[in-house]
Amino acid sequence: MPTRTPWWASLERPWTSLVLPLALIAAILVADEVEGPKTAYVGVLVAVPMLSAVFGSPLTAVVTGASALVAAGLYGLQADDGQVTAQLARLVVIAVLTVFAAGAAGQRLRSERRLARASQVVAAMTDAVIRPLPPRVGGLEVTARYVGADAEADVGGDFYEVLDTRFGVRVVLGDVRGKGLAAVRLANYTLGAFRDAARREPDLREVVRALEVLVATEGQTEDFVTAVVLEISPAGVRGVTCGHPQPQVLAGVGAREGTLPVDVPLGLGAGTVAPRPLRLGGSVRPHALLLHSDGVTEARARDGRFLDLPAALRPTAPLPGDVVLDSLLAAVRSHAAGRLRDDVAMLWVEVPAATADGTDAPTAATASGPTGPTGPTGPTVPVQSPADARS
Numbered sequence: 523m524p525t526r527t528p529w530w531a532s533l534e535r536p537w538t539s540l541v542l543p544l545a546l547i548a549a550i551l552v553a554d555e556v557e558g559p560k561t562a563y564v565g566v567l568v569a570v571p572m573l574s575a576v577f578g579s580p581l582t583a584v585v586t587g588a589s590a591l592v593a594a595g596l597y598g599l600q601a602d603d604g605q606v607t608a609q610l611a612r613l614v615v616i617a618v619l620t621v622f623a624a625g626a627a628g629q630r631l632r633s634e635r636r637l638a639r640a641s642q643v644v645a646a647m648t649d650a651v652i653r654p655l656p657p658r659v660g661g662l663e664v665t666a667r668y669v670g671a672d673a674e675a676d677v678g679g680d681f682y683e684v685l686d687t688r689f690g691v692r693v694v695l696g697d698v699r700g701k702g703l704a705a706v707r708l709a710n711y712t713l714g715a716f717r718d719a720a721r722r723e724p725d726l727r728e729v730v731r732a733l734e735v736l737v738a739t740e741g742q743t744e745d746f747v748t749a750v751v752l753e754i755s756p757a758g759v760r761g762v763t764c765g766h767p768q769p770q771v772l773a774g775v776g777a778r779e780g781t782l783p784v785d786v787p788l789g790l791g792a793g794t795v796a797p798r799p800l801r802l803g804g805s806v807r808p809h810a811l812l813l814h815s816d817g818v819t820e821a822r823a824r825d826g827r828f829l830d831l832p833a834a835l836r837p838t839a840p841l842p843g844d845v846v847l848d849s850l851l852a853a854v855r856s857h858a859a860g861r862l863r864d865d866v867a868m869l870w871v872e873v874p875a876a877t878a879d880g881t882d883a884p885t886a887a888t889a890s891g892p893t894g895p896t897g898p899t900g901p902t903v904p905v906q907s908p909a910d911a912r913s
Contacts, residue, residue: 543574543586547593554597567594568615575623575630583627587620651710652681652867660686662754663872665843667851670865679705679747680815680867681713685720690755692720692729695813695869696766696788698747711740712747712788726753726760730785731793733764738789746789750782750813751797752871759811759873762797764788767819770812770835771802772846772870777812777835802873809840811871812850817864821854829857843870 550566571587578586594612655666664684679698684691694716698705712733719732730751737747750769752761761769765787768780785795800811812835821829834853838846847868854866 540574540578540582540585542577543570543582544589546570546573547586547590551593551597565612568612568619571616571620571623572626575627578627579631580624580628583623584620587616587623590616591620651706651713655682655684659684660691660754662691662874663843665847665870667847667866667868669851669862679709680817680865681709682813682867682869683713683716683720684869684871685717687721689724689726690753690757691871692716692726693752693754693761693813693869693871694720694733694749695815695867696747696749696764697815697865697867699745699787704742708737708741708745708747711736712749716751726751726762726797727793727795730762730764730788730797733788734792736788741789746787748787748816752800752811752813753797754871754873759800759802760797761800762795764792765790767814767816769800770814770831771800772810772812772835772839774809774840777832777839779832780811810843810846810873812846813869813871815865815867817862817866818850818854818868820864821858821862821866823857824859827857829854843872846870 547567547570567590570590571583574586575583591613594609594616652666652668655664657663657665662684666682668680668682679700680696681698682693682695684693694713696709696712698709698712715732715736716729719729723729723732733747733749733751737745741747746765748764748766750761750763750766752759752769761782762785763769763782764785768782770777771780780800782800783795783798785792814831819829819831834850834857835846838849841849847870850868851866855862
């Protein structure tokens with residue numbers, strides 16, 4: 523036999539919606555009894571059901587309103603001050619406000635539930651676009667963080683992906699112009715195009731061109747997407763940034779901004795700039811790259827200062843990715859006084875120690891090209907000097 527749920531179990535926030543209004547009724551009656559009949563604090567009882575409606579359900583509004591009616595009636599009977607008309611008017615007002623309070627509480631709850639459902643839909647869409655990354659992709663450690671802006675802000679269009687392909691590990695992190703569901707939709711389409719082209723195209727520039735065609739076709743007239751696209755292989759790290767912030771090169775001595783070639787954002791004619799190798803830094807081998815959205819670099823303090831990203835990364839640069847990203851996220855929130863005005867996407871990708879640190883390492887498309895009197899017609903692999911080998 524099923525057990526019946528007690529009526530009080532259905533109350534919303536019982537402490538603030540029921541206990542506090544009842545405590546207020548008791549306080550009003552005590553104050554009126556102490557001060558005497560000339561003060562008539564009992565009139566304040568008309569506010570009790572409205573107070574309950576702010577925090578509770580229609581049931582709590584009715585319960586507190588009925589309690590206020592009983593308290594006012596009993597007080598009027600024992601006061602015996604001859605003010606019958608005033609007492610009746612007070613009771614009528616309490617009854618009317620109880621009805622209004624119950625209706626207001628119901629409307630508030632319906633609005634809260636609609637907002638909760640909308641938030642669940644947005645969260646599901648975000649999870650569908652930005653899938654959780656495994657801890658290792660193609661033998662490389664990866665760590666990511668995505669944090670939405672404040673609750674009152676629209677959802678943004680930040681996205682990232684790391685894929686193991688026959689051409690190496692290919693990476694993208696981008697940001698769709700604008701916010702809302704249209705931005706999420708375009709981010710989803712862009713990620714789909716990247717997943718297809720990154721596995722199919724041997725030339726990284728063709729991957730960028732595929733993204734350009736997708737954004738130009740699916741986006742609206744004023745839509746564009748900023749993105750950084752990378753390929754990590756034994757030949758080195760190559761890439762291009764399409765109107766997006768440069769990746770940060772993390773080494774034991776700190777962090778510095780990368781120097782990838784810059785193309786226009788996707789949707790505005792990207793794909794004309796050839797991806798180039800990313801210098802990883804002299805004799806001190808960096809251990810990772812940090813890709814991020816502009817929600818990191820454009821975080822402002824109350825006085826308008828932007829975040830000093832290299833300084834924020836310096837203490838944790840040589841540490842594991844989860845430590846780096848959690849520390850950076852805390853620094854962003856602290857700098858912005860806890861208020862994120864834009865979504866924050868961050869991606870930490872390991873750079874293996876065996877990765878070449880040249881500027882013109884051959885790609886799979888050029889390594890086996892025809893040779894002339896001076897060697898291959900494509901870029902040559904830089905020779906490591908004895909000094910570099912010793913370092």
